[in-house]
Amino acid sequence: xxxxxxxxxxxxxxxxxxxxxxxxxxxxxxxxxxxxxxxxxxxxxxxxxxxxxxxxxxxxxxxxxxxxxxxxxxxxxxxxxxxxxxxxxxxxxxxxxxxxxxxxxxxxxxxxxxxxxxxxxxxxxxxxxxxxxxxxxxxxxxxxxxxxxxxxxxxxxxxxxxxxxxxxxxxxxxxxxxxxxxxxxxxxxxxxxxxxxxxxxxxxxxxxxxxxxxxxxxxxxxxxxxxxxxxxxxxxxxxxxxxxxxxxxxxxxxxxxxxxxxxxxxxxxxxxxxxxxxxxxxxxxxxxxxxxxxxxxxxxxxxxxxxxxxxxxxxxxxxxxxxxxxxxxxxxxxxxxxxxxxxxxxxxxxxxxxxxxxxxxxxx
Amino acid sequence: xxxxxxxxxxxxxxxxxxxxxxxxxxxxxxxxxxxxxxxxxxxxxxxxxxxxxxxxxxxxxxxxxxxxxxxxxxxxxxxxxxxxxxxxxxxxxxxxxxxxxxxxxxxxxxxxxxxxxxxxxxxxxxxxxxxxxxxxxxxxxxxxxxxxxxxxxxxxxxxxxxxxxxxxxxxxxxxxxxxxxxxxxxxxxxxxxxxxxxxxxxxxxxxxxxxxxxxxxxxxxxxxxxxxxxxxxxxxxxxxxxxxxxxxxxxxxxxxxxxxxxxxxxxxxxxxxxxxxxxxxxxxxxxx
Numbered sequence: 001x002x003x004x005x006x007x008x009x010x011x012x013x014x015x016x017x018x019x020x021x022x023x024x025x026x027x028x029x030x031x032x033x034x035x036x037x038x039x040x041x042x043x044x045x046x047x048x049x050x051x052x053x054x055x056x057x058x059x060x061x062x063x064x065x066x067x068x069x070x071x072x073x074x075x076x077x078x079x080x081x082x083x084x085x086x087x088x089x090x091x092x093x094x095x096x097x098x099x100x101x102x103x104x105x106x107x108x109x110x111x112x113x114x115x116x117x118x119x120x121x122x123x124x125x126x127x128x129x130x131x132x133x134x135x136x137x138x139x140x141x142x143x144x145x146x147x148x149x150x151x152x153x154x155x156x157x158x159x160x161x162x163x164x165x166x167x168x169x170x171x172x173x174x175x176x177x178x179x180x181x182x183x184x185x186x187x188x189x190x191x192x193x194x195x196x197x198x199x200x201x202x203x204x205x206x207x208x209x210x211x212x213x214x215x216x217x218x219x220x221x222x223x224x225x226x227x228x229x230x231x232x233x234x235x236x237x238x239x240x241x242x243x244x245x246x247x248x249x250x251x252x253x254x255x256x257x258x259x260x261x262x263x264x265x266x267x268x269x270x271x272x273x274x275x276x277x278x279x280x281x282x283x284x285x286x287x288x289x290x291x292x293x294x295x296x297x298x299x300x301x302x303x304x305x306x307x308x309x310x311x312x313x314x315x316x317x318x319x320x321x322x323x324x325x326x327x328x329x330x331x332x333x334x335x336x337x338x339x340x341x342x343x344x345x346x347x348x349x350x351x352x353x354x355x356x357x358x359x360x361x362x363x364x
Numbered sequence: 365x366x367x368x369x370x371x372x373x374x375x376x377x378x379x380x381x382x383x384x385x386x387x388x389x390x391x392x393x394x395x396x397x398x399x400x401x402x403x404x405x406x407x408x409x410x411x412x413x414x415x416x417x418x419x420x421x422x423x424x425x426x427x428x429x430x431x432x433x434x435x436x437x438x439x440x441x442x443x444x445x446x447x448x449x450x451x452x453x454x455x456x457x458x459x460x461x462x463x464x465x466x467x468x469x470x471x472x473x474x475x476x477x478x479x480x481x482x483x484x485x486x487x488x489x490x491x492x493x494x495x496x497x498x499x500x501x502x503x504x505x506x507x508x509x510x511x512x513x514x515x516x517x518x519x520x521x522x523x524x525x526x527x528x529x530x531x532x533x534x535x536x537x538x539x540x541x542x543x544x545x546x547x548x549x550x551x552x553x554x555x556x557x558x559x560x561x562x563x564x565x566x567x568x569x570x571x572x573x574x575x576x577x578x579x580x581x582x583x584x585x586x587x588x589x590x591x592x593x594x595x596x597x598x599x600x601x602x603x604x605x606x607x608x609x610x611x612x613x614x615x616x617x618x619x620x621x622x623x624x625x626x627x628x629x630x631x632x633x634x635x636x637x638x639x640x641x642x643x644x645x646x647x648x649x650x651x652x
Contacts, residue, residue, distance in 0.1 A: 061538065063401025063591055116428070146425075211455065211484075240485055245455060247484035286485045351403040357436075360425045360453060360463055 003156070006200025008238050012178070012231060027053060030282035032233045038279035039226045047275055054278035054307045057285045066347050067310045067355045068340065069117035070110045071151070071292075073319040074098045074137065076329055078123030080153070080190025082176075084221060084255055084262035086317075086331045087123040089190060091260065093329035096319045097128040100136045107141050109322045113314065113340045116357035117147040119172060121317075121331075124153035124191050131159040135166045142167040147359035149212060153191050154201030160208035167363035171205040172214030173198065174251065177222040178231030182265075186221060202235070206243035213239060214290065216251035219276065220264030229276045236287045249288035249310055252276055256294050256332040270299060274306065281307035293334040300336050301346055313343035381614060384559060384582050386419070386475070387507040387528040389446070393418045394576065395606040396448070396561060397599070398586025400426070401538075405440035407595055413442055415599035420445045421477050421584065424463050425453040429470035448509065450477035456490070457497035464501055476501060477531070478510040487537045491518050495525060502526035511563050514545035519552045519560075529558050531584065534575060535565025538587045542571040546578060553579035569598075569605030576609025577617070 005013070019033045023043055026034035027050070037043060043050055075097035078087040086093065098106065107118055120137060122129040129152055138148050149170030150163065160171065177183050180195050187193045202213055215235050217228035229252065236248045254273060255264040268276070273295075281289060290310040291300055300311065316322050318330040338346070344354035383390035397417040402408035412420055420441055427449075428436055441447060449467040454460035457480065464476045478501065480493040489512050501508045507528045512518055514532035522530050532552055535541035543549065544565060553560050559581035566572050572583045585602050592598035 059591055060540070063538075063587065064403040065401055244485065245482045348404060353402060353404060355426070357428055358425060358453075360466070362459075 002194050003197040003200060005196045006203050007242070008203060008235060009196055009199050011238055012234060015234065018230070027282075030279075032230060032237060032283045035230045035233060035279060035283060036226065038282060039229060039275060043279070044271065044275055047271060047278075050275060050278045050282075051306045054281040055305060057281055058307050058309065061285055062288075062309045064352045065355045065358075066304055066308065066352050067117060067288075067358050068115065068344065069119055069147075069149075069310060069312055070113075070115045070340070071119045071121045071312055071315050071317065072103065072106050072110060073121045073317055073321060073331065074103050075122040075125060075129045075319050076331065077125035077128040078190075079126070080124040080192040081188040082190075082192060082260075083186045083188065084218070084260055086260055086329060088260055091329075094327070096328035097122075097125070098319050100133070100140050102320060103137050104140050106320065106322050107145055111144060114344070114356045115340065116145065117149075117359065118145050119149045119151055119170070119312075121151045122153075122319075126153060126191070129153070131155065131157075131162060134159075135162055138163060138166040138168050142361055142363050146357060146361045149214070151214070154198050154204075156197060156201070156204065158208075160205045160210060164209045167361065168210065169359060169362060170212035170214060171202075171210045172216075172251075173201050173205070174214075174216035174218060174253070175199055175232070175235070176216075176218045177228055178217065178235075179222040179224070179227065182222040202239060203243075206239060206246045210246065212247045212249065213243070214249045214251060215239070216253060216290070218253050218255060219268045219273070220255040220266055223265050225266055225268050225272070225276070229280060233280055233283050236284045240284075240286060247288065248284075248286075249290050250280060250284065251290040251292070252280065253292060253294050256335075273299070274303065277303055277307050293336040294332065296335040297338060297346075300343075301350065304347065304352065305350060311343065313338065313340040381610065386509065386559065389475075389507075391418045391446075393603075393606075394582040394610055395572070395603055396421065396563075396582055396584040397589065397602075398584065399423070399437050399441070400586055401590035402595060403590075405437060408437070408590070409440040409442060411589055411595040411599040412445065414596045414603065415585075415589065416603045418444075418446055419448050421448040421450045421586075423452045424449050424467045427470075429466055446475070447471065447473060448475050448477050449473060450479050450511075451497075452479045452481065454480050454497075455482040455493075456480065457493045457500065460493070460497040461500050461504075464497075464506060465504075468506070474505060475507045476509070478508050478527075489513055489533070491515065494518075495521055498522055498525045498527050509561065514548035514552065516548060516551045516555060519556060523556065523558050527558065529561050529581075530556060531561045531563040533564040534562045534571065534583075535567075537564040539565050540567025540588050541565050542567050543574045543578075546574070549575065549580060550578050569601040572602050573605040573609030573612070576606055577612045579613055582606075 018036045026037040076087045081089045151172035183195045217232045219225045288309045291308040292312045293315040318328045347354040396419045397415045398421050451460040451463040460480050480490045481487045509529045511531045519530040535544040561582040562575040562580045563584040567588050589599045
């Protein structure tokens with residue numbers, strides 16, 4: 001049974017078509033309606049100017065501070081079939097769900113490396129990664145991890161409220177693609193197949209009092225990455241407008257090799273990727289921009305000077321991978337294999353402050 | 365580890381001024397500075413020294429109060445500066461009070477810069493929750509410096525609640541837009557019985573001078589210094605501008621006129637022959 005479209009889905013469907021403007025106009029007063037111009041080939045020819053402008057906006061709003069976080073994969077069990085993902089249900093891979101004690105051990109290892117912002121990540125398995133399990137994880141971590149977020153399946157009951165009450169700070173749900181037809185092609189079965197359930201989950205989480213909300217689009221998944229950048233920018237701005245207490249971050253991961261063997265429909269070049277991130281910064285100046293270790297070091301080092309405000313470092317994408325690597329299937333292969341300390345040193349050398357802690361425990 | 369006490373600076377100007385009183389603490393410098401957004405802790409330290417500030421605000425959410433981490437911002441605040449922990453990140457009174465208590469438990473300091481900003485986009489202070497938190501914190505013995513909107517009635521209410529200062533914003537925080545709230549600040553200054561510290565939005569040294577010239581008792585500057593191409597020099601410039609603006613206020617400005625008035629009017633020869641008034645001029649500024 002599919003869910004009806006949520007408020008943002010209806011807003012997105014009712015938006016007027018983007019306005020054709022020249023590049024100078026788009027740069028002077030950036031707006032999502034001008035994104036086709038900012039993402040155009042003409043703008044690609046002015047990429048340095050675009051990046052300079054994005055850098056100014058980023059420095060003004062966020063200063064020279066970059067928040068560091070680590071993903072903590074708690075499970076790769078999954079009941080959804082997503083053709084691009086290494087955890088997809090049908091794949092014959094080694095599955096593992098950490099016990100709460102193992103989650104605590106992994107978290108302590110990350111805290112020892114300096115992290116105070118952790119993102120608990122899992123596949124979609126509501127029995128193995130149940131609301132009770134997640135609440136237990138948050139309660140076990142909150143005494144020594146000031147900022148806890150989750151990236152799990154979406155929830156349509158009181159789970160978000162329970163997690164917030166337990167001390168959860170953030171929820172991350174990427175829509176992957178905002179193209180309904182393409183979404184249906186790649187999300188073939190399971191909870192995640194329901195486009196509207198997924199899209200409206202960010203609204204439910206915000207209403208439950210989640211104070212940091214992460215959204216994103218998986219570039220390369222649809223035939224038109226520019227349209228997905230446009231939609232995710234509209235989504236960020238809509239969330240900021242309607243849930244003014246909630247901080248919004250946006251991520252634009254590109255498809256990576258995984259056990260799925262999936263090939264991107266429309267590969268996004270490095271230059272196009274920089275253009276997408278810079279344009280996103282211009283039209284959503286208040287949104288944090290997250291960049292994971294999916295991307296190679298050289299690109300991460302470049303983008304942090306332009307627009308990125310949140311970075312992971314030294315990531316493992318397999319459950320238990322910090323203490324016992326190689327015992328379970330990873331979600332995807334990371335590219336930037338530097339240690340957290342090495343990434344922090346890069347930031348310092350670039351004139352940025354690596355911010356390990358930017359939160360306080362929400363519960364005693 | 366910096367001391368949580370009062371540092372004394374040598375007076376720099378010949379004109380005598382009263383100290384800035386924050387509760388029972390006296391300060392010579394009227395420039396307060398923040399510690400966010402700097403390119404590095406080392407640069408921050410140099411900028412703090414150049415600012416000659418005595419009160420330095422630090423976000424409790426950035427500090428590891430367990431001191432398990434190393435090299436956090438506290439290790440780079442120069443010795444002798446008084447730390448002013450702030451509750452930034454708190455979204456309501458409960459959180460602000462909880463953070464303030466955590467800060468006091470970890471540092472022993474009873475000073476707190478109260479910030480309640482539920483809107484992460486504008487970081488506008490919530491007047492309702494700020495007043496609630498201020499009442500509770502004063503009741504618990506804190507010396508409370510509340511960041512607030514430039515609202516004369518709110519500032520009166522915060523003063524009545526027992527706050528040690530009021531800290532109305534000059535412009536949106538981090539915006540570097542200057543003294544956009546000047547008209548309101550003039551009213552707040554005129555009525556206030558506690559020091560008025562203009563906090564947020566001052567973008568260039570002349571903005572700080574302007575705030576001081578209209579009678580603010582102090583200014584707090586962070587972004588303008590931290591994101592300058594040369595934060596150390598900018599910190600120095602703000603120190604000088606704050607002093608200049610203060611002296612301008614103490615000196616008492618001349619009347620503003622719509623038309624030109626020659627400095628040597630044609631009848632000047634009449635005054636030149638009159639006896640000189642021997643009384644010293646009184647500064648027009650309040651000496652908070």
